[in-house]
Amino acid sequence: MLNPTKVKNDFPIFRRKIDGKEIIYLDNAATTQKPKSVIDAIKDYYENFNSNVHRGIYKLSEEATDMYEKARKNVSDFIGGNDQNGLVFVRNATEALNLLASSIGQSLKRDDEVLLTLMEHHSNIVPWQFLMGKGVKIKYADLKEDGTLNMEDFTSKITQHTKVVSVTHVSNVLGTINDAKELARISHEKEATFILDGAQSVPHMPVDVKDIDCDYVAFSGHKMLGPMGIGGLYGKPDLLSKLPPYMGGGEMINTVTTEGSTWADIPLKFEAGTPNVADAIGLSAAVDYLKNIGMKEVRKHESEMILYAFQEEKYMENLKSFGPRSLHLRGGVYSFNIGDIPSFNIQRELEANSIRISRASMHPHDVASEIDKEGIAIRSGHHCAMPLMARLDVQATARASFYIYNSKEEIDKLFIGLQNATARFGH
Numbered sequence: 326m327l328n329p330t331k332v333k334n335d336f337p338i339f340r341r342k343i344d345g346k347e348i349i350y351l352d353n354a355a356t357t358q359k360p361k362s363v364i365d366a367i368k369d370y371y372e373n374f375n376s377n378v379h380r381g382i383y384k385l386s387e388e389a390t391d392m393y394e395k396a397r398k399n400v401s402d403f404i405g406g407n408d409q410n411g412l413v414f415v416r417n418a419t420e421a422l423n424l425l426a427s428s429i430g431q432s433l434k435r436d437d438e439v440l441l442t443l444m445e446h447h448s449n450i451v452p453w454q455f456l457m458g459k460g461v462k463i464k465y466a467d468l469k470e471d472g473t474l475n476m477e478d479f480t481s482k483i484t485q486h487t488k489v490v491s492v493t494h495v496s497n498v499l500g501t502i503n504d505a506k507e508l509a510r511i512s513h514e515k516e517a518t519f520i521l522d523g524a525q526s527v528p529h530m531p532v533d534v535k536d537i538d539c540d541y542v543a544f545s546g547h548k549m550l551g552p553m554g555i556g557g558l559y560g561k562p563d564l565l566s567k568l569p570p571y572m573g574g575g576e577m578i579n580t581v582t583t584e585g586s587t588w589a590d591i592p593l594k595f596e597a598g599t600p601n602v603a604d605a606i607g608l609s610a611a612v613d614y615l616k617n618i619g620m621k622e623v624r625k626h627e628s629e630m631i632l633y634a635f636q637e638e639k640y641m642e643n644l645k646s647f648g649p650r651s652l653h654l655r656g657g658v659y660s661f662n663i664g665d666i667p668s669f670n671i672q673r674e675l676e677a678n679s680i681r682i683s684r685a686s687m688h689p690h691d692v693a694s695e696i697d698k699e700g701i702a703i704r705s706g707h708h709c710a711m712p713l714m715a716r717l718d719v720q721a722t723a724r725a726s727f728y729i730y731n732s733k734e735e736i737d738k739l740f741i742g743l744q745n746a747t748a749r750f751g752h
């Protein structure tokens with residue numbers, strides 16, 4: 326069984342105290358902390374192996390290439406990839422989704438449709454919106470009141486014009502776990518390409534791209550104990566091979582003449598320029614760390630954390646939390662507000678009619694900065710999901726997001742902190 330206190334010992338940052346208080350880090354949906362093994366792997370690469378990969382015919386370069394390609398295989402295996410050549414190293418999920426929108430977008434025409442959902446992160450909205458200029462239509466599947474995806478609405482919005490369906494596996498605000506396998510099946514029935522944004526699932530639960538049958542999945546290393554600046558795009562190799570390249574330059578070519586160029590095979594076709602070798606090796610060390618714990622254990626621990634938060638929240642008057650309550654539909658993300666935080670539109674309307682917003686409400690930024698005084702890091706704001714905020718009719722939320730080093734005691738401290746904060750605000 327996962328012991329968060331023991332896990333915490335592997336993370337050097339938790340030795341630090343801020344204003345004499347231990348760090349309680351509950352902003353894991355934004356980025357996670359790094360275990361010593363990941364930091365050491367990066368240091369070891371720079372101290373002992375640093376050289377450019379793929380091109381050098383000398384020992385150091387051969388070793389670095391070997392380590393880089395072994396990292397690719399390890400990360401690809403972690404998500405059930407059949408073929409390590411389907412794993413393209415990118416900077417993060419955002420870059421993976423931009424790559425897909427740009428490369429797939431080249432073959433999209435006026436009136437072709439891309440289907441997203443209202444719970445997407447901006448990085449799975451804005452790259453597709455770039456295609457609106459050429460007449461591509463973007464549709465958004467709605468949510469149900471419980472924060473799950475409205476499957477009837479989703480199905481009704483797929484038409485014979487839908488070329489791409491791109492959906493988050495787990496919402497970074499609601500914690501909703503979408504039924505990726507079913508969404509892939511429906512999309513494929515309509516011959517649409519199915520893309521999974523795995524930024525909040527790959528770090529937190531077993532994800533098997535073969536079982537889901539997604540065409541592409543995007544994820545970020547820094548959200549799964551790895552370094553910033555490295556992430557993955559996994560694609561079915563036959564699809565990736567047919568996709569035009571995203572960036573041009575060294576590494577991604579086969580031949581270049583003054584007349585034109587031909588492309589390298591995948592994955593290098595999508596890795597123009599010198600790659601981020603050290604961080605790929607760091608990500609591979611993060612994968613080893615997670616494999617050692619076991620992704621089922623990670624998922625189980627986060628379910629326990631969220632269940633505990635549901636139990637504790639009952640003692641907070643005036644707290645409203647968002648997202649599904651059934652644990653099998655819920656990841657370890659806990660968004661909430663103290664009192665009503667109406668959307669700007671509703672707030673303007675209330676003010677115009679001289680209707681006071683409940684005195685007992687506290688803006689999420691105030692919640693986060695009050696909680697910070699207790700050494701607890703949570704996030705507040707729109708969480709890069711403004712269309713979702715509009716759908717929920719809120720300006721913003723506060724969000725605690727859990728990972729393997731968080732404990733029930735920390736959740737106790739969060740709720741005690743919230744009680745103190747609301748008291749300080751005179752509620």
Ligand SMILES: Cc1ncc(COP(=O)(O)O)c(C=O)c1O
Nearest residue numbers: 417418419446448493497524545
């Ligand atoms: C669901 C989801 N998708 C994509 C992203 C983008 O991740 P990154 O900023 O690492 O590219 C995030 C980041 O929070 C996310 O939560």
